Amino acid sequence: GSSGSSGPKPPIDLVVTETTATSVTLTWDSGNSEPVTYYGIQYRAAGTEGPFQEVDGVATTRYSIGGLSPFSEYAFRVLAVNSIGRGPPSEAVRARTGEQSGPSSG
Numbered sequence: 001g002s003s004g005s006s007g008p009k010p011p012i013d014l015v016v017t018e019t020t021a022t023s024v025t026l027t028w029d030s031g032n033s034e035p036v037t038y039y040g041i042q043y044r045a046a047g048t049e050g051p052f053q054e055v056d057g058v059a060t061t062r063y064s065i066g067g068l069s070p071f072s073e074y075a076f077r078v079l080a081v082n083s084i085g086r087g088p089p090s091e092a093v094r095a096r097t098g099e100q101s102g103p104s105s106g
Helices: none
Strands: 012-019 024-029 038-045 053-058 062-065 073-081 093-096
Touching (some): 053 062
Antiparallel strands (some): 012 024, 038 053
């Protein structure tokens, strides 16, 4: 244990509720008894060692991430931020985007 205040706990119950070819919708639970100022979402293509892309300032526990590549697997995680600072990220969840659909000819 450490003395003094600490940042928020990681969010819990991160779930992918919807996927399309280019977007994924996430919902989660705060996991904190104290108020959370906002959330950050980190994501990257699964199997890559690159840095996570980050979405900052998410004020709700539901968010849709667009601009993804079709038929690709991604890892997503969420972290909480409050007046003290950033908390650790949640466990990552994976989701695969759908195949690109639409007319075969322009």
